[in-house]
Amino acid sequence: MTHLQQVQQEVIERLGNLSVTARQAVESVLAGQHRSVRRGLSVEFAGHREYQPGDDLRHLDWLVFARSDRYDIRQYEEETKLRALVILDASGSMGYGAVTGTKFQYAQALAAALGFLMIRQGDAVGLAACDTAIREFILPAGTMAHFLNLLAALERTVPGGDTHLAPVISEVGGRIPRRGLVILISDTFDDPDRLLESIQYLRYRKQEVRVFQVLDRQELSFPFRGMMEFVGLESEPRLKLDGDRVREHYRRVFEEHQKRLQAGCHACGVRLDTCWTDEELVHVLTRALNWQ
C-alpha cells in the first residue's frame, strides 16, 4: 500500500460523511441541489471549446474536426457539480521537512484527501502540479477512474525547481474557463505581491480560491544554534550564518511575509489556511470544509 493509499484509507475512515460545500461564487452544488449556469456535458447544446487532455472523447465534435481539423468539444447546459482544481506547489522548497516528513508529502496527502472527498460526493477535481512551470495538468473530472489518474499524477510528482508560482497560477487560470474552485497547496515561498496578483487574477476570473499554506514548524521557530551552512533546496546560494545571531531577524522577515500574505488574501476574499506538517490532516480538512 502506497503512502497515498494509506492516506486515503485514513481519510475515509476519519472523515466519514463530511461534505464539501461551496461558496457564493460557485453557483452549482451537488447534483439536484442547484441548476448550474455553467456549460457542461448535458443534452442542451451550449457551444464549443478546445479539447484538453482528460476530456471524454465521446464529446469530441467530429464534424468540426472534419471541417477545420480542430479538436473541439461540444458543450451542453447541464446540471453541473463543483469543479475544483488543485494547484500543487512542487517547487524545491516543498521538499523540506524536519520532523514528520516533507511539506510536499503533506501537500500530496492533503490534495489526495480533498480530491477523494470531492470525487466521493460527485464533484469534479483536477490537478495542476507546478514549480516554475506546469508539470502535471489534469482537468477536473468526477469519476473514480479519473481520481486514480490524479493519484498517479500526484505520485509521479517530486519536488524540485524554483518557486515561481505567480505566472504559473495565471497560466492555470487561463486554462480553466469555467468558474469553480481553485485550491492552492503551497508553502507560498514566493514574492507575496506577485503571488497575490495572480490570486487576484483568479478572482477576476470568477474563481473561488482557497490557499492551504503548508509549513514546517522549524520554518517558524528557526531553532538552529551556532554556525550553520544553509543549503537551499532550489537554486539559492549556500549561506554560512550564525543561527543564534540571525534568528531574531529571520523571524521578523518571516512574520512580515505572513502578514502581507494574510492581509493580501483577506483583501481579495481568499481564505488562507496555514497548516503544519506535524498537524493531523483530519483537523486541517475539518477546518477547511467547515469554513463558511
Added chain:
Amino acid sequence: MIQFLNPLLLGGLAAVSAPIVIHLLHRRKVKQVDWGAMRFLLELLAQRRRRLFLDEFLLLLIRALLVACVALVMTRPAWFRPSAPGGLARQGGAAVVLLVDDSLSTSAGRAQTAFEAMRKLALSYVRSLARGDEVSLLLMSQLGTPPGDPIFDLEGLKARLGELKPTSAATDIPSLVDAGLAQLKRHVNPAAELVILTDGRNDGWHSDDKVRWDGVRERLRGPKDAMPGGRTRPRVIVLAPEATPPDDNLAVTEVGADRTLVSAGHPASLRVVVRHFGNQGAREVEVKLAVNGEVVGSHRISVPPGGQAVAVFEHTFDTPGSYGLEASLADNADALPADDRRAVSVQVEQSVPVLLVDGGAASGLAGKLGFFAAALDPGSGGKGPFQVTRVSLAQFNPAMLADCRVVVFGDLPVLDPAAVEAVGRFVVGGGGVLVGLGPASDAALINRYWARDGEGFLPCALGQPVAPRVPATPAGLRPGHPIFGAFGAAGDEAWKEARVRSYYKLETREARAGEIETLLTLDNGDPLIVERRRGLGLVVLDATSLGPDWTDLPLQAAYVPLMRGIAGRLGSFVMPPRNLRPGEPILYAAAKDTAASITATDSSGRPLKLTPGSWEGRDAVASEPLTEPGVYTLRDPRLASPIRFAVASAPAESALDPITDREAVDLFGGPAVLFHTPERIAAGLDPARRGSAETWRWLLAAAVGLLFLETLVTRRESAARS
C-alpha cells in the same frame, strides 16, 4: 614617543590573534542543513548584511583590543616627550641610581671636606625628586656587596645621606657606573638617571683607560633603539663640588722591606716612601715607623713638591712570624690627613729551605743549577736566608718535599708520575716551585704530565723552542712586583746586557690564561718569566734556562737579585693575602673544627666577627669587609704568634687634582650633565617640570572599558538568542 619598559613581553601581543583564531575555528565548525525557506535568509541578508557583519566585526574588534590592551599593559609602555637638547625635564617617574664616591680622597678639605660639599649636592638632588620616584644608593666602598632594592622613601634617603662618611676605599668611576647600570635593571620607573656623586678628583676616573671607557660608553648607549633617558640608555648626571686648586698633601704611599724575603736575625731595610702631591714648595716631615704597634724609629725627611722621599729604617726581626708595620707622618697638617698613615703586613722567616733538583751534575757551578745555588747561598754555608739543598734528578725523592718551602727544577727531562703528583700536592699546600727549562727539557712530556691543559702545577704549556737569530733581551718587567724590588727605578736598565739565545714559547693564552701573570717579557714580546697561583702555593716558570745553557743572564749582575727575589717570593708567599685593600675581608685557611677558636681584632683591639666559609675550595674563616686602614691581628691557638693583616688605601687616592668638566662629560660620550652647586640643581631639576608618564594606567582603563563594552554587546546578543 613610546618606549616599552618590558620589551620582552611584547611577544604577548601575539595573544591578540587568540580571539581571531577562536572566531575562525568557530566558523570552521559548521553544520550543514538543507533549508527550504532560503528566501527569508536571503531577504534578511539583503536588509542586514552590513549590520550583521558590523556586529560580528565589532565584537571581534573589542575582544582583540581588550587582549591587546592587557598585553600592552604588561609591556609597560611609557610615553616620552622629547626634551630640548641639553634639557633636563624628567619624563615620568624617575628611576635613580645614586652612585656615591665615598673614597678616601673625599675626606680632603680644610674648612669643609669634599664629602660635606657632596652631601649638600646629594640632598639638593634628592629634593628635586618627586613622590613615586625610586632611588638606589650605591657606595663606592660597598661595590663588592649585593645592592639593596630601590626605595621610594625620599625622607629616609635624606637621613641615610646624612649618615654617610668617607671611607678608605679607592675611587673607580667606571666600576661605579657599571654597578649603576646593573642596578637600574631592578628599577621599574621609566626615566632612568645615573647620578654620580663625586669629589671630582681626576685619578679615580681612570680617564686614560680607553678600553674600559669604550665599554662603559657602549653599555650606556644601550641598544640601538633605546630611548634616551630610558632605563637602557639612562641620563648621566654628575654632581661634583666646584674644583679647587690642588692643595698641599703629603702621603705615605709605600711601606715595606727592600727584599721579598725578610729573615729573622738578619737586619732588614724597611723603606717608607713619602710623596708630596702639592706644588707649594718642599715640605719637611717627621716619619715614624712602628712594628707591631711599637715605634722602632723616626726620621725627618724633606719631600720636594710633586716628588717623593724615602725614609729607610734598619730593623732586625728577632723571631720569625707575621709582623705589622705602620708608618705615619707626625705633625703633618695637610688637606688629607687620612693618607698620613700606611700599614703593611710582613712575613718574617727564619730561613727558607730550598731544594734544587738539578737536571745535570749537582755540585759546584756545573750542572743546570750551579749558578742558581751560588746566587742563593754564595758561601754554601747555609747562613743566609736560604738553606739550599741540591740533588740530582736521580737523587730526588718526593719525600724531600716535606722538608722544604721552595723547590727548583733545573732542566729536567721528566719526573716520574708519583713525583709529579707529590709536587702538585706540595704547591696546593702552600709550597713554591720554580721551573727552569733547557736543552734536556721534553716539551711533550712536560705538557702532558706537568701542564695537563691547565690542571697540572705548571703555569702554562710549552710551545715550540725558539732560537732567534739575534738573541733576545729581557725587557718589560712588571712594575711593582716584589721580585723586582731590589732593582728599584733602574729595573729596565738591569737587563741591557743580558742575551737569551734559546727559550720555549710559553702558551700563556691557553687554558686558565686569566690566572697567569707575566712578570718579565723579552724584547720581542714573548713571555720569559710567568707565575701562577695554585691553591695556597705559587709556581714560577722561566722559559729559558736557569743556568748558562740558553742565556748569559747568570753572568749578569741582575741575575743574583732576580733569583733571590724569585726564591724569596716563593719562600715567603702567603695565601690568602694579608695585605688588603679597604673593603676586603680577612680570609684565613683553617679547618672547620678549629675555626671557632680563631679570633681577630682591629687596630684598636675591638674584636672582629669571623664566620666560617671557604677559600679556593678550602675551609676558611672570613671577617666582615674591613673599611678602616691599619693593622688587624688574628690569633690561631695552633700558632705560637699571631698573624697580622694590614689594610691600606690606594696611594692614588692621595692625588687631589680635579678632572675638568669637559673631560668628565667627554668620557661619557653623551649628554652627561654636571652640577657643581645646589642652586644649579634646584634650578635645573625642578620637580614641577615633569614631562610625560607611563601609559599603562590609561591602557588598563581602556581594557576595563572594553571589557564593559564586550559585556554589553555579548548580553545584547544573548538576549537576542534567547
